[in-house]
Amino acid sequence: MLARFAERIAARLPAAAIVTDRDAIAPWETDWRRRYHGHAELLLAPATVDEVQAIVATARAEGVALVPQGGNTSMVGGATPPADGSAAILSLRRLNAIRSIDAEAGLAVAEAGVILATLHAAAAAHGRRFPLSLGAKGSATIGGLVSTNAGGTQVLRFGTMRGLVAGIEAVLPDGSRHDGLAALKKDNRGYDLTQLLIGAEGTLGIVTAATLRLVPAVAGRTVAWAGVASPDAAMTLLRRFQRTTPALESFELLPAESLDAVLAYLPDARAPLASAHPWHVLIEVTDDDAPDGAAAVVERVLGAAIADGLAGDATIAASETQAEAFWRIRESISDAERATGPAAQHDIAVPVEAMPRFMIEAAAACEARFPGTRASGFGHLGDGNVHFHVRAAPGTDPADWYARQVPVVSAFVHDLVVAAGGTISAEHGIGQMKRDELERLAPPARLAALRAIRAAFDPGELMNPGKLVTLAPPGNPQ
The missing domain is CATH 3.30.70.2190 (Alpha-Beta Plaits)
Incomplete structure (x- = not known):
């Protein structure tokens, strides 16, 4: 199927949009944390929305899965292709135009491949700013930030990406285009497709551009x-x-x-x-x-x-x-702690008032349950988001740690989070890292709703397969 798809798409795209060189593809097959390693024989890099539509429509006709990717900064393996080589990587990095900035209206329209730091600079040139920042601002892209409902260090005042997106343009799984860039204050036509696409991790469609809210530049x-x-x-x-x-x-x-x-x-x-x-x-x-x-x-x-x-x-x-x-x-x-040795990292959130107690008690509980480990948390105190890490005991074999021990450690941490009324994913998404834990811990009604939405948009699970939530096998009561 992939070979036939590649042949068909080659007739519809310019040569620059088709990458088959193994050396060029290899850097995009591994996640940022180097925990997940996939394989892809084909990387597609469209430069226009029309080209994205052609790719998605052809992929659906041929039954080929697509893994959308921006800056490849996912912390949960959300942009890594499957290891069996069955999917093509769909890179949005060439879709990198800032289409407009309206300083008076406080709005910018940026394509999916625009790097966050580039948007910051462009907004500043108009006396405005986009009030979301994070450590990966030099590589994270707008499409990825929208698709994961990114947070960052200014959530305390301005909220997550969900509150900063005024509209979205996206290519849906059938190849059609959702043109929702208009920044309407009111739109009561039923389900909000923009909000469904935010945080969907590419499972409901490919975000190609977003209308983003800007705020005045600070005087100091x-x-x-x-x-x-x-x-x-x-x-x-x-x-x-x-x-x-x-x-x-x-x-x-x-x-x-x-x-x-x-x-x-x-x-x-x-x-x-x-x-x-x-x-x-x-x-x-x-x-x-x-x-x-x-x-x-x-x-x-x-x-x-x-x-x-x-x-x-x-x-x-x-x-x-x-x-x-x-x-x-x-x-x-994050970089520094990664350099210190293997660890189980958790992006979790608890009610704001419970965060101080959780950080102390959860660390003590983990160190008691897993002797030799060191546990601690850091994060955004005002919004309850804790980046909670459990570091392996000195001398631990990294391969054994990640294969056998991390699942046990993470399950223990997530049980503590749920008991505190929190969530196992605050701002990094679910990806493939937390998919099984979401299955284990999410209320049945929530899981059923997530599956129903995905089935309605993408019944063949061709959009970022294996991420966020998978459709239940036939006969599975879940």
């Missing part, structure tokens, strides 16, 4: 770093900031071991504070809504926190260079 920002004794103290500090200013954009919490890992990983990194602290918070406040200016607000709140013992020490970035250095520490945690 103040970035600070504080040391605290516990997540509970950090939560109290967060509430003080929230009562003081609506311009609090980020409030990141990380333990000392995460900071130490980054300092060991980045040769030029320096600890923001001279003294050691069990926990650290990274704070950003912008000038746009701070009545006295962001710097004054941050100085006042942190000064009071130190005076009454809530914070042990704090510093305010004296320049943009120092502010970026603080953020580089936060954004390098």
Whole structure:
């Protein structure tokens, strides 16, 4: 089928859109974490929406599966092709035009292959900004961010990708085009296809462009770093900031071991504070809504926190260079921890007020249940999102860890999350890493609804097969 599909599609696409060279395809067969390895004999790189439609329609006619891919930064194996070589990779990277920016309306129309950092720069040139950022901003693409409902470090103020998308253009599994880019304030025509496609991980269609909400560029920002004794103290500090200013954009919490890992990983990194602290918070406040200016607000709140013992020490970035250095520490945690050895990583969320207790109690429970391991969490305190990692005991064989031990560790962690009223996926999606756990833990009604939606759009499971949810075999009551 794949050979026949390749022959048919070659007659419909320019040569630049068809890649069969093994060396060119190989980098896109492995996920970012190098946990999942697939195989593809064919990579298709369309440059227009018409070419995407031709690919999808032909693939459906031939029964060939497609794996959509942007920057290949998935943390859950969501863009990795199956290992049997049965699917073609559909790369959206050449679909990389910013079609328009309307500064007055606060809207940008960006194609799926636009890199997030490129959109940031383009919006800034118009006096606007797109208020979503993450460590992979230099490679993550708009299509991937939409398809995974990405979060990032500014969710506290602006929400996830779902709240920043005003419209979507997509090619549906039958090859038809959904033209939903119009930024309508009201549209009451039944099911919202835009919202269905956000977070669908490419299983309901191929996002080709999105209308995105922009906000005014900030006049300035103040970035600070504080040391605290516990997540509970950090939560109290967060509430003080929230009562003081609506311009609090980020409030990141990380333990000392995460900071130490980054300092060991980045040769030029320096600890923001001279003294050691069990926990650290990274704070950003912008000038746009701070009545006295962001710097004054941050100085006042942190000064009071130190005076009454809530914070042990704090510093305010004296320049943009120092502010970026603080953020580089936060954004390098995943890379640094990956370099320290094998670990079971979990992107989970619990109710915001439960997050401090969960971070302490879950770590203790994991270390007791799996002797020799080290467990800790870092993340976005204000939205309950914890990146919770359980690191293997020293000397553990990585292959054995990932094959035999990680499934047991992750099941244990996910049971703790569900018991706390949380979710096993906060911002990274389900992909293939968490598909079986979703099957195990999701309420039956939710699973049935997910399967019914996928079956209606993609009955042959040709769109990103093996990801998010699979259709139940005939006769399976689920």
